[in-house]
Amino acid sequence: MRALLIYPIFPKSFWSFEKALELVNRKALLPPLGLITVAAILPQTWEFRMVDRNVGEIIEADWDWAEIVILSAMIVQKEDFLAQIQAAKQRGKRVAVGGPYPTALPGEAEASGADFLILDEGEITLPMFVAAVEQGETSGIFRANGERPSVELTPIPRFDLLDKTAYDLMALQFSRGCPFQCEFCDIIVLYGRKPRTKTPEQLIAELDRLLELGFDQGVFLVDDNFIGNKRNVKLLLPAIKAWSQRHNYPFRFLTEASIDLAQDPELMDMMVEANFHAVFLGIETPDEASLTLTRKFQNTRDSLSESVNSITRKGLRVMAGFIVGFDGEKSGAGDRIVQFVEKTAIPTAMFSMLQALPDTALWHRLQKEGRLLEQTTANINQTTLMNFIPTRPMEEIAREYVDGFWQLYDSHQFLDRIYRYYLMLGTESPIRDAKKSAGSVGQVLSWTTVRALSILVWRQGIKRSTRLKFWIYLFRIMGQNPKFWVDYLKICGHFEHFSEYRQLVRDNIETQLAEFLEQQSRLQSASIGITEVKANEVKANDVTVKEVTVSESAA
Numbered sequence: 244m245r246a247l248l249i250y251p252i253f254p255k256s257f258w259s260f261e262k263a264l265e266l267v268n269r270k271a272l273l274p275p276l277g278l279i280t281v282a283a284i285l286p287q288t289w290e291f292r293m294v295d296r297n298v299g300e301i302i303e304a305d306w307d308w309a310e311i312v313i314l315s316a317m318i319v320q321k322e323d324f325l326a327q328i329q330a331a332k333q334r335g336k337r338v339a340v341g342g343p344y345p346t347a348l349p350g351e352a353e354a355s356g357a358d359f360l361i362l363d364e365g366e367i368t369l370p371m372f373v374a375a376v377e378q379g380e381t382s383g384i385f386r387a388n389g390e391r392p393s394v395e396l397t398p399i400p401r402f403d404l405l406d407k408t409a410y411d412l413m414a415l416q417f418s419r420g421c422p423f424q425c426e427f428c429d430i431i432v433l434y435g436r437k438p439r440t441k442t443p444e445q446l447i448a449e450l451d452r453l454l455e456l457g458f459d460q461g462v463f464l465v466d467d468n469f470i471g472n473k474r475n476v477k478l479l480l481p482a483i484k485a486w487s488q489r490h491n492y493p494f495r496f497l498t499e500a501s502i503d504l505a506q507d508p509e510l511m512d513m514m515v516e517a518n519f520h521a522v523f524l525g526i527e528t529p530d531e532a533s534l535t536l537t538r539k540f541q542n543t544r545d546s547l548s549e550s551v552n553s554i555t556r557k558g559l560r561v562m563a564g565f566i567v568g569f570d571g572e573k574s575g576a577g578d579r580i581v582q583f584v585e586k587t588a589i590p591t592a593m594f595s596m597l598q599a600l601p602d603t604a605l606w607h608r609l610q611k612e613g614r615l616l617e618q619t620t621a622n623i624n625q626t627t628l629m630n631f632i633p634t635r636p637m638e639e640i641a642r643e644y645v646d647g648f649w650q651l652y653d654s655h656q657f658l659d660r661i662y663r664y665y666l667m668l669g670t671e672s673p674i675r676d677a678k679k680s681a682g683s684v685g686q687v688l689s690w691t692t693v694r695a696l697s698i699l700v701w702r703q704g705i706k707r708s709t710r711l712k713f714w715i716y717l718f719r720i721m722g723q724n725p726k727f728w729v730d731y732l733k734i735c736g737h738f739e740h741f742s743e744y745r746q747l748v749r750d751n752i753e754t755q756l757a758e759f760l761e762q763q764s765r766l767q768s769a770s771i772g773i774t775e776v777k778a779n780e781v782k783a784n785d786v787t788v789k790e791v792t793v794s795e796s797a798a
């Protein structure tokens with residue numbers, strides 16, 4: 244069987260980093276790990292071609308070659324996902340689809356024209372699909388019916404199918420699932436609350452394979468929560484450390500984790516020793532009432548700012564996600580987030596408005612309350628308005644969101660913040676030595692780096708009004724904390740993306756807000772519309788939640 248694997252296009256997002264990737268001559272941040280894992284699970288007697296549409300085009304010869312087309316997508320990739328299914332069907336191809344989007348919304352996936360729906364986790368449903376194809380079936384829907392596979396049997400992803408020069412980072416996965424219960428989270432719906440991990444030997448074999456194939460990027464452990472199973476992570480980290488030492492630290496690692504990482508100094512030390520340098524934390528908001536309401540209890544146990552500072556002081560750069568628009572949230576939530584980011588000197592803070600993802604606890608609650616908006620799943624991303632009726636005016640939340648993003652990525656404010664961050668690290672920070680942090684002199688002075696550096700110096704060191712700060716901070720860091728000057732320049736490179744992206748956020752949100760307000764006023768003049776959203780506190784499942792009443796008036 245000849246299978247063409249297609250990964251649809253992502254819209255521009257906080258994570259797409261276009262301008263920063265241009266600097267280092269890469270096309271996308273991360274490869275489609277799910278799809279190359281699918282290729283590893285399918286029979287190895289099949290032939291595969293992979294086209295990640297974020298880094299390359301499908302040519303007519305690919306369509307002609309394929310006997311079956313397989314797509315995997317997240318909800319944000321919906322538009323191109325549907326377009327590629329159409330393109331395949333026009334050419335008379337059988338199409339199989341899977342991944343988070345078809346799994347969350349199988350009705351939409353079925354309506355897309357796909358022949359096979361391979362839902363839930365592929366370790367269980369891909370063998371069902373293969374059996375059906377081998378029996379000559381031409382369509383089918385395969386579900387795991389609540390069963391969760393052990394990932395100890397998951398084979399090494401087919402990294403060989405990737406264009407190794409296209410990606411800024413490589414992706415590996417150690418665990419699936421998360422023990423927490425955040426109301427808005429789709430991870431626990433898709434992968435459950437009992438984290439399942441690979442063995443250290445499996446992960447080391449994956450690292451060996453990357454090395455063997457000549458990958459030289461950093462490695463993102465894309466686990467939903469890397470420390471969801473702390474016991475197993477503590478077995479893994481010494482193995483990564485020993486492997487890294489043996490191979491002269493070929494990879495730097497970053498990952499995603501819950502903030503209770505700060506309560507475990509031993510774990511943080513182990514991560515730093517294994518050459519982890521950054522960690523993404525879902526902080527969401529400094530407003531404790533909102534955290535409790537959204538069941539993010541793990542973020543309410545300790546002072547959030549103390550936790551961030553502890554992680555930073557250990558030598559792990561914190562990247563963090565923040566959200567506005569929780570039920571019952573008081574005015575000024577956006578400002579409070581900006582103040583928190585400034586106080587903790589988090590260099591890279593992702594900011595978004597709350598969205599209800601399909602099948603999450605939030606989704607079901609809002610559905611019950613009649614608050615989901617029409618076309619709810621049409622296009623959910625960081626440049627779209629909320630997909631439900633919030634408890635305070637949409638306009639107020641949207642303006643706080645745009646203003647917050649604008650402030651966070653103001654060029655002066657950003658440089659001041661990252662400089663404060665490097666001061667916080669301190670000269671005694673146990674973060675990697677120069678060889679591990681900056682790479683060898685040869686790496687630092689590669690042609691790509693020289694080119695990136697020239698563009699950066701031209702834009703930030705000469706053209707922009709922040710030029711003086713850029714140089715002062717660079718020389719101060721070189722003098723006070725020389726291990727980090729390369730890191731400083733890399734973060735300055737990321738700013739190229741953020742400064743463009745904040746404009747995109749502002750333009751898109753303002754356009755949609757104008758349409759939304761116009762629609763509201765049309766509804767009001769027709770005397771049919773939502774007049775009031777009342778939020779009363781009620782106790783449910785030991786959690787104080789808001790009971791929302793949506794009132795409509797009719798002529």
Ligand code: SF4
Binds near residue numbers: 423424425431468525
């Ligand atoms: S900690 Fe993160 S992954 Fe875990 S449930 Fe909450 S949002 Fe989801």
